[in-house]
Amino acid sequence: MEQLTAQLNEVLGMFGLALWNDAFVQVVATVLKFAVLAVALLQIPPVMVWLERRAPALMQRRRGPNRVGVSLGPIKLRLYGLTQSFADAVKLIFKEEVVPEGAHKAFYHIAPIFGVFPAFLIACAIPYGPPIDVFGYTIPLSIISVDVGFLFIFAISSLAVYGVTLAGYASNNKYSLLGSLRASAQMISYEIPLGLSLIPIVLIYGTLDLNKIVMGQENFWHWGIFTAPVSFVIFFVCMFAETNRAPFDLAEAESELVAGFHTEFNSAKFAAFFLSEYVAMFVLSALCATVFFGGWQNPFISNAALASFVVGILNAPLASFGIALGAASVTNIAALIGIGVLALKAGFFMWMYVWVRWTVPRFRYDQLMDLGWKFMLPLGLANVVGTAFVLAALKF
Amino acid sequence: MNPYLPVLVVLVFGIVLGAILSALSFFMGPKRWTKEKYDPYECGVPMVTSAAERMSVKFYLTAILFILFDIETVFLYLWAVSFHQLGWFGVVEVSVFMIILVTGYVYVLRRRALDWD
Numbered sequence: 301m302e303q304l305t306a307q308l309n310e311v312l313g314m315f316g317l318a319l320w321n322d323a324f325v326q327v328v329a330t331v332l333k334f335a336v337l338a339v340a341l342l343q344i345p346p347v348m349v350w351l352e353r354r355a356p357a358l359m360q361r362r363r364g365p366n367r368v369g370v371s372l373g374p375i376k377l378r379l380y381g382l383t384q385s386f387a388d389a390v391k392l393i394f395k396e397e398v399v400p401e402g403a404h405k406a407f408y409h410i411a412p413i414f415g416v417f418p419a420f421l422i423a424c425a426i427p428y429g430p431p432i433d434v435f436g437y438t439i440p441l442s443i444i445s446v447d448v449g450f451l452f453i454f455a456i457s458s459l460a461v462y463g464v465t466l467a468g469y470a471s472n473n474k475y476s477l478l479g480s481l482r483a484s485a486q487m488i489s490y491e492i493p494l495g496l497s498l499i500p501i502v503l504i505y506g507t508l509d510l511n512k513i514v515m516g517q518e519n520f521w522h523w524g525i526f527t528a529p530v531s532f533v534i535f536f537v538c539m540f541a542e543t544n545r546a547p548f549d550l551a552e553a554e555s556e557l558v559a560g561f562h563t564e565f566n567s568a569k570f571a572a573f574f575l576s577e578y579v580a581m582f583v584l585s586a587l588c589a590t591v592f593f594g595g596w597q598n599p600f601i602s603n604a605a606l607a608s609f610v611v612g613i614l615n616a617p618l619a620s621f622g623i624a625l626g627a628a629s630v631t632n633i634a635a636l637i638g639i640g641v642l643a644l645k646a647g648f649f650m651w652m653y654v655w656v657r658w659t660v661p662r663f664r665y666d667q668l669m670d671l672g673w674k675f676m677l678p679l680g681l682a683n684v685v686g687t688a689f690v691l692a693a694l695k696f
Numbered sequence: 697m698n699p700y701l702p703v704l705v706v707l708v709f710g711i712v713l714g715a716i717l718s719a720l721s722f723f724m725g726p727k728r729w730t731k732e733k734y735d736p737y738e739c740g741v742p743m744v745t746s747a748a749e750r751m752s753v754k755f756y757l758t759a760i761l762f763i764l765f766d767i768e769t770v771f772l773y774l775w776a777v778s779f780h781q782l783g784w785f786g787v788v789e790v791s792v793f794m795i796i797l798v799t800g801y802v803y804v805l806r807r808r809a810l811d812w813d
Contacts (some may be wrong), residue, residue, distance in 0.1 A: 416714035495769040502776035567721035666812035
């Protein structure tokens, strides 16, 4: 055992690590956190698919899915069709993989990977809560906490365009190619206003680090929505355009282009594109919540204060068992509250995606591009200059 | 610890995850060859023309303009981070930069490079 430990230390030493030193713990924590996050993100598409069937049904006074549930022997749970989409996901895995004739094989296989990993990588950069305390180690709840936060997010999110472009190019199908051209032109067009809309946030909070931006929004009236309302409007519109969602879903306008760039993708590859679309939606929702709505912070009461209140309540009954929750559990409960609050805020924007989809009709392509280039871009530039002058007048 | 170490770890895991997810049905699914099944989708009829058709030059133009404006955005980020150190000097400098940028934008607009019809 000791020999094994020594050998392990020798191998780890090459990376500047040692068994259970701080860096080693952080790397292990990174892997564990990524595993938890990945499993959590994999649950998003089935739930969202269900929501997108159930919500419009209620809006249009239909019944919608209202049967499928779980039956475990005598226990029958009617879950209003929720489990149907989980079954769909499993079904897709067991389908035959059909690569169309004349497709560019290499690109065809690479494209879904390029769809999936940028979305997951950006999800890692979002701070999900205050740091937790495990066995005396302080572990931050964002997997990647680099001080260039925003730039990292933009760099990675641009990679998602490659997935779309390669998918359309590789498919040897007119609809795919047109869909991917439209989608990539749209995504890159709206990336500029998206980038511009976050510059006032950097000006106001003075940092690119998402953790510090969340910390800067401790006071309710310092939330991004109050300090930079125009940025929020631009960001909100770009959120829909970046993910190719209605009213900007021209890339897969069903009546014209079948399914857009993933027409020729089936089985697990289609599931991968589906997953990446919904994860991208979640990432932008969470980013919006983080930047403009205080991230994991409660309005008016700090998470730590709420956590110590909860611990105070819990300690009374636990005292009879001889257990007393200490400072570490206050930290951890604060983190849990943080995760819950961010999930609620992000969930609201996920709901907005569905809500808007069934409320606003689709744009025409020239209207879409005009909105991006002739309205959002000048507005974004004006917003940057305006914020800079106001801030400078206030500060210097 | 180097803060970019998790980036590397997550990058590897992300690519592996994507690869596994998209390759699953290659191992799990059946494989039965029929000619029609492997035809590209064309609403149920044989393919009329090749997919490699000519496409509007507008898309290239959009991509080029994107690169220009996106780099301008990145420049603005550098200034935004050091806004509080630079003070009025930075604001005036960026205003000059903006004037040049907007001149270019107006030129592009006037040449109808952004019109889709």
